[in-house]
Amino acid sequence: MTAGSATPPRTLTRAPGTGPGPGLRRRIAAFSPGTYLIMGVLVVLTIYPMVWMLLGSFKSLGEFYTNIWGLPQVWRWSNFSLAWNDVQLGQKFINSIIATLGTLILTLPLCSMAGYAFARVDFPLRRYIYYFVLAGIMIPFGVTAVPVLTTEVSLGLFDTRLGLILVYAAQNLPFGIFLMYSFFQSIPGELEEAALIDGCNRFKAFLRIVLPLAKPGLATLLIFTGTSVWNEYLMASVLIHQPNLETLPLGLVNFTTAHSTNYPELFAALSIVTAPVVLLYLVAQRQFISGLTAGALKG
Amino acid sequence: MPSAAGLAASAVRPWRRPSGRRLNRKLFGLAMVAPALLLYVVFVIYPLFRGAFVSLYQWDGLSPTMTWFGLRNYKYALEDPVFLLSLRNTFQYAIGVTIVKNVLGLGLAVLLNRKLRGRAFFRTAGFLPVIFSFVVVGVLWSWIFNPTFGLADKLLQSIGLGSLEPGWLSDPHLALWSVMWVDVWKWTGFHMVLYLAALQNVPKELYEAAAIDGAGRWQTFRRVTVPSIRPVIAFSTLLALTGAFVANYDVVYVMTGGGPLNSTQVALTYIVSTTFSAQEVGLANAMSMILFVGVAIIGAVQLAVMTRGREPLR
Numbered sequence: 001m002t003a004g005s006a007t008p009p010r011t012l013t014r015a016p017g018t019g020p021g022p023g024l025r026r027r028i029a030a031f032s033p034g035t036y037l038i039m040g041v042l043v044v045l046t047i048y049p050m051v052w053m054l055l056g057s058f059k060s061l062g063e064f065y066t067n068i069w070g071l072p073q074v075w076r077w078s079n080f081s082l083a084w085n086d087v088q089l090g091q092k093f094i095n096s097i098i099a100t101l102g103t104l105i106l107t108l109p110l111c112s113m114a115g116y117a118f119a120r121v122d123f124p125l126r127r128y129i130y131y132f133v134l135a136g137i138m139i140p141f142g143v144t145a146v147p148v149l150t151t152e153v154s155l156g157l158f159d160t161r162l163g164l165i166l167v168y169a170a171q172n173l174p175f176g177i178f179l180m181y182s183f184f185q186s187i188p189g190e191l192e193e194a195a196l197i198d199g200c201n202r203f204k205a206f207l208r209i210v211l212p213l214a215k216p217g218l219a220t221l222l223i224f225t226g227t228s229v230w231n232e233y234l235m236a237s238v239l240i241h242q243p244n245l246e247t248l249p250l251g252l253v254n255f256t257t258a259h260s261t262n263y264p265e266l267f268a269a270l271s272i273v274t275a276p277v278v279l280l281y282l283v284a285q286r287q288f289i290s291g292l293t294a295g296a297l298k299g
Numbered sequence: 300m301p302s303a304a305g306l307a308a309s310a311v312r313p314w315r316r317p318s319g320r321r322l323n324r325k326l327f328g329l330a331m332v333a334p335a336l337l338l339y340v341v342f343v344i345y346p347l348f349r350g351a352f353v354s355l356y357q358w359d360g361l362s363p364t365m366t367w368f369g370l371r372n373y374k375y376a377l378e379d380p381v382f383l384l385s386l387r388n389t390f391q392y393a394i395g396v397t398i399v400k401n402v403l404g405l406g407l408a409v410l411l412n413r414k415l416r417g418r419a420f421f422r423t424a425g426f427l428p429v430i431f432s433f434v435v436v437g438v439l440w441s442w443i444f445n446p447t448f449g450l451a452d453k454l455l456q457s458i459g460l461g462s463l464e465p466g467w468l469s470d471p472h473l474a475l476w477s478v479m480w481v482d483v484w485k486w487t488g489f490h491m492v493l494y495l496a497a498l499q500n501v502p503k504e505l506y507e508a509a510a511i512d513g514a515g516r517w518q519t520f521r522r523v524t525v526p527s528i529r530p531v532i533a534f535s536t537l538l539a540l541t542g543a544f545v546a547n548y549d550v551v552y553v554m555t556g557g558g559p560l561n562s563t564q565v566a567l568t569y570i571v572s573t574t575f576s577a578q579e580v581g582l583a584n585a586m587s588m589i590l591f592v593g594v595a596i597i598g599a600v601q602l603a604v605m606t607r608g609r610e611p612l613r
Contacts, residue, residue, distance in 0.1 A: 038410060043420075043421065043425075046424050046425060046428055046488065049440070053439055065447070068448055068453055106338070110335040110338065111335065113331040114332045114334075116331060117327075117329075117331035121331065122324060123326075123332075129332060133336070136339060136344075138594075138598060140590070140591060141343075141545070142548055143347075143350070143567075143588075143590055143591045146574050146584060147349040147587075150580075151342065151345060151346050167342050169342075170339055170342030170343050171343060173338060173339050173343075174339070174343075202327045203327070231431070231432030231434070233434050233552075234567075249432050253434055256438055256553070267442075273432075274432075277430050278427070285423050289426055292489065293492055
């Protein structure tokens with residue numbers, strides 16, 4: 001996103017074959033119809049299904065079958081309110097928001113604290129504990145779904161919001177700690193030392209001096225954890241059974257199986273559920289992209 | 300190793316401060332790590348061991364008594380043709396989508412790694428499916444593959460191939476490929492962005508040197524680009540591989556439920572149905588352990604091969 005606009009002069013003055021390093025410059029800067037064709041196919045492939053979903057959610061059932069490609073003849077906004085009531089989307093929105101916020105309230109402080117300690121504080125077995133936590137990145141959580149269920153039952157947390165939040169938080173810890181650890185390592189140590197000399201205790205120095213510098217890391221962590229919790233289905237389906245505690249993905253799947261013939265309404269529900277994430281993405285896409293890819297690049 | 304702060308403090312109060320500081324620091328470090336560690340051990344590590352333990356028993360998941368079963372659950376699992384089929388499908392799924400996502404992602408990134416009008420737009424659009432829930436994506440593509448009014452068939456009809464009428468999700472030979480396509484559709488943009496970021500970090504001088512040496516496009520790609528971004532390739536394929544092994548539950552469950560004829564049954568969907576429909580919790584845990592060991596071995600081998608002779612990932 002940055003590079004396209006960063007160096008305009010070179011692109012403007014370029015003419016085929018005249019730039020320095022003859023073959024190369026031309027190749028890098030050349031206009032190529034083939035590239036646009038491929039990118040056009042990519043854009044159609046990624047965006048058209050979503051447009052189709054949105055258009056479909058305005059159609060009547062009959063039109064849904066007969067007028068597949070076109071715009072709806074009558075824009076039926078009522079599909080949205082019907083879907084909202086039938087799927088009880090209001091309640092499920094609240095549940096999803098609680099699950100997501102609850103997880104974030106736990107993971108952001110816990111990952112920052114642990115990441116900071118692993119990066120900066122010398123304590124016994126630090127290295128081994130760090131590797132022990134890091135190994136969690138490799139554990140496929142689906143495999144632990146069933147034993148997690150038994151654990152929750154024995155702790156009395158099964159089928160509760162808190163139970164779901166604790167599991168989400170725990171599963172997001174290894175990556176989050178790894179991310180914050182990498183971040184704290186890149187912040188110079190002199191600042192906290194100065195704060196310690198000034199009489200701050202260690203926790204205050206961490207809270208007031210170091211943490212504010214790690215805001216980009218926290219933003220990345222927030223988006224990564226937030227999206228993965230908002231979209232999570234398997235754990236929720238195993239751990240939540242009361243309809244009034246269902247999160248959005250659960251509600252959607254149950255609606256699919258219950259009303260498998262009312263497609264426009266189903267599409268309306270899909271559109272409603274997807275809209276907030278898409279809007280957030282369009283507003284903060286830089287943060288989204290770096291948030292979701294940071295782990296791989298830092299690794 | 301006394302810090303500057305420690306030295307300064309000991310200069311003021313030399314008789315007490317040094318050891319106090321050190322103890323303080325140790326306790327502080329442990330206290331900062333403890334809450335995260337507790338949560339991690341209770342909800343990730345303990346269940347893993349608990350799963351290994353339960354896999355040695357016959358248990359329906361509810362009754363208070365568990366019958367010691369030794370390794371019989373493992374024997375039954377490995378003799379169960381559906382479980383073996385689900386493992387085979389899991390491998391086909393994971394390896395197939397890993398290759399396609401990474402090849403496509405790298406290819407698109409190479410195309411985008413130049414001055415191109417609209418590059419930011421292509422990047423934004425390509426990444427869009429990544430933020431979608433697999434539930435939404437799965438439901439959406441189920442209707443696209445629907446035989447009566449789905450887009451996929453209408454598209455074939457409009458280019459004169461309507462007579463094919465492939466049963467995208469109903470033909471046992473095709474269904475798994477259709478589901479794999481949906482995974483590729485959702486994740487390719489992620490790998491594209493990853494590779495694009497890596498490509499932008501390759502020093503320009505290397506390309507200029509290659510051009511001066513008269514290297515062609517393919518040669519430049521092989522000899523300059525690939526070695527430079529090798530760690531990212533390793534990480535990206537590892538991510539795709541382990542992800543595809545264990546994050547395929549949602550999309551399979553929503554699109555086909557494992558059918559037709561178990562042709563899209565993957566290990567996770569079969570494990571969950573073994574637990575909740577068949578109530579064979581011990582057996583399901585044995586299957587989980589087999590899957591876990593398989594994923595760990597493949598992940599380790601893949602990482603070892605991809606980083607061979609290189610400095611290991613930080």
